[in-house]
Amino acid sequence: MKLTLVRHCEVDERYKNCYNGHNDIGLSKGGELQAKELCQVLDTLEFGAVFCSDLRRTKESLKHSLHAKSAIYTDKLREKSWGVHEGMSYDEIALREKTEYKDFLQWIDVLGGEPYEDYIKRVKEFFLKYLPSLKKENILVITHAGVIRVLLSIIHDISLEEAFSVKVAYNSITLLEI
Secondary structure, X not given: OEEEEEEOOOEOHHHOOEEOOOOOXXXXXXXXXXXXXXXXXXXXXXXXXXXXXXXXXXXXXXXXOXXXXXXXXXXXXXXXXXXXHOOEEHHHHHHHHOOOOOOXXXXXXXXXXXXXXXXXXXXXXXXXXXXHHOOXXXXXXXXXXXXXXXXXXXXXXXXXXXXXXXOOOOOOEEEEEO
């Protein structure tokens, strides 16, 4: 099964470099332009199935594509929820919690929100159980950087810390074969 994973386009300036999680935020003006260009590329490709996170920034990234009509929008592709820290930057969180980053797992504990084990399980079940059950050869998924990184961790058998050091830019395309 071939996966074309797309991280949503650039978000509104206020939310750049923040832990946005389930915040239902839109794209910046630059993100809107990125989305139009992305959709021109995607419309040249054929997919057996198209899935998209149900959050606004992912839906807006796909809305100019012909594939938007057949897309299945799902909360299974959402970023991890960061609870009370949603929409906050690292500095805002460090100040609020009176702490700083020491290591990956310590910081994840500080952030809270959706338990990390549940998040990983959600990603694993969607990509390794549900999608293969569809028996589709080529699938498009519009999602979030964290989801892509968790999947990279699973597929390449690397630690989450290693996977989260991988740059996944706005509007980037990652190709995987499972």
